[in-house]
Amino acid sequence: xxxxxxxxxxxxxxxxxxxxxxxxxxxxxxxxxxxxxxxxxxxxxxxxxxxxxxxxxxxxxxxxxxxxxxxxxxxxxxxxxxxxxxxxxxxxxxxxxxxxxxxxxxxxxxxxxxxxxxxxxxxxxxxxxxxxxxxxxxxxxxxxxxxxxxxxxxxxxxxxxxxxxxxxxxx
Amino acid sequence: xxxxxxxxxxxxxxxxxxxxxxxxxxxxxxxxxxxxxxxxxxxxxxxxxxxxxxxxxxxxxxxxxxxxxxxxxxxxxxxxxxxxxxxxxxxxxxxxxxxxxxxxxxxxxxxxxxxxxxxxxxxxxxxxxxxxxxxxxxxxxxxxxxxxxxxxxxxxxxxxxxxxxxxxxxxxxxxxxxxxxxxxxxxxxxxxxxxxxxxxxxxxxxxxxxxxxxxxxxxxxxx
Numbered sequence: 001x002x003x004x005x006x007x008x009x010x011x012x013x014x015x016x017x018x019x020x021x022x023x024x025x026x027x028x029x030x031x032x033x034x035x036x037x038x039x040x041x042x043x044x045x046x047x048x049x050x051x052x053x054x055x056x057x058x059x060x061x062x063x064x065x066x067x068x069x070x071x072x073x074x075x076x077x078x079x080x081x082x083x084x085x086x087x088x089x090x091x092x093x094x095x096x097x098x099x100x101x102x103x104x105x106x107x108x109x110x111x112x113x114x115x116x117x118x119x120x121x122x123x124x125x126x127x128x129x130x131x132x133x134x135x136x137x138x139x140x141x142x143x144x145x146x147x148x149x150x151x152x153x154x155x156x157x158x159x160x161x162x163x164x165x166x167x168x169x170x171x
Numbered sequence: 172x173x174x175x176x177x178x179x180x181x182x183x184x185x186x187x188x189x190x191x192x193x194x195x196x197x198x199x200x201x202x203x204x205x206x207x208x209x210x211x212x213x214x215x216x217x218x219x220x221x222x223x224x225x226x227x228x229x230x231x232x233x234x235x236x237x238x239x240x241x242x243x244x245x246x247x248x249x250x251x252x253x254x255x256x257x258x259x260x261x262x263x264x265x266x267x268x269x270x271x272x273x274x275x276x277x278x279x280x281x282x283x284x285x286x287x288x289x290x291x292x293x294x295x296x297x298x299x300x301x302x303x304x305x306x307x308x309x310x311x312x313x314x315x316x317x318x319x320x321x322x323x324x325x326x327x328x329x330x331x332x333x334x335x336x337x338x339x340x341x342x343x344x345x346x347x348x349x350x351x352x353x354x355x356x357x358x359x360x361x362x363x364x365x366x367x368x369x370x371x372x373x374x375x376x377x378x379x380x381x382x383x384x385x386x387x388x389x390x391x392x393x394x
Contacts, residue, residue: 017266045192107332113176141193
């Protein structure tokens with residue numbers, strides 16, 4: 001559709017003054033049952049860390065419901081000097097017929113429009129194998145969408161460009 | 172026609188190593204999430220929409236009122252949605268540790284504001300006109316004066332970050348970020364001078380309407 005939509009522009013290098021919120025990365029309180037950290041780093045096509053990116057996450061609650069009462073479902077974290085982000089959340093429940101997943105948006109200097117990807121979980125092999133979105137991704141690229149289990153949660157790195165480029169989606 | 176800039180826009184050097192090179196994969200219909208995330212209105216106070224009321228004093232520069240309406244692609248007002256803005260001060264400098272531009276910081280200006288749209292999708296900020304500033308993209312590169320806007324919308328598909336520019340800026344022709352947008356849509360980024368929003372003996376008015384994508388005509392994903 002050719003609507004009068006306002007075009008996107010980059011967040012620029014100084015996004016953190018406008019988009020940082022103290023509670024932004026905290027989707028759930030630290031004493032929430034099943035609270036985990038989703039951590040990762042963002043790299044560019046030259047292998048350099050991206051220090052001026054912002055990650056936003058959007059997800060269902062543990063029961064698979066978006067907008068569950070008392071559950072915000074939304075997280076936001078700028079990357080730090082090492083290109084890292086960290087979101088404290090809970091693993092989402094499966095939504096009928098689909099593997100548990102967290103939607104991720106990345107903004108950054110040098111990104112004129114946001115890019116979107118998804119976090120799937122390495123400890124859900126059978127659900128992942130049956131997921132229709134993962135099935136639409138070329139097999140050799142699927143691993144870029146799967147977060148590995150770590151000591152305190154999951155690790156999901158994002159590569160904006162290059163041989164290990166993360167799979168991004170159009171919505 | 173797609174009004175958004177291509178991710179790879181070589182005139183803007185930072186896109187060269189950051190723009191993904193693979194085509195994005197279209198999410199199978201109807202899996203795009205039609206609900207929208209929100210930070211909630213709890214953290215937003217009415218005073219957050221006045222960027223001139225800085226710490227311990229009033230910001231320096233030309234006072235302006237920026238207002239407008241947020242609608243979706245079907246023309247419906249987007250109510251109760253969070254807008255976040257950030258900008259350089261009147262001298263063209265951001266309050267950010269990386270900004271080394273040799274222009275003064277204003278102790279009374281943080282450059283950060285927030286507001287929620289009302290029931291008609293309207294918003295209003297009071298701020299100062301940001302200055303142009305140099306950046307290292309190319310020889311004698313200066314960004315046109317602009318204010319960064321972030322808008323949530325009501326669906327994941329509507330999330331938008333953009334920049335608002337000021338009319339008749341002589342720097343438009345030389346700015347690769349402004350010009351990354353297809354020509355037919357560039358003027359959508361430019362606020363209009365609005366005499367009806369000016370405040371007698373106090374501030375100039377600008378109107379900047381924002382149109383978000385549709386929510387998508389696909390059915391809700393079954394929970």
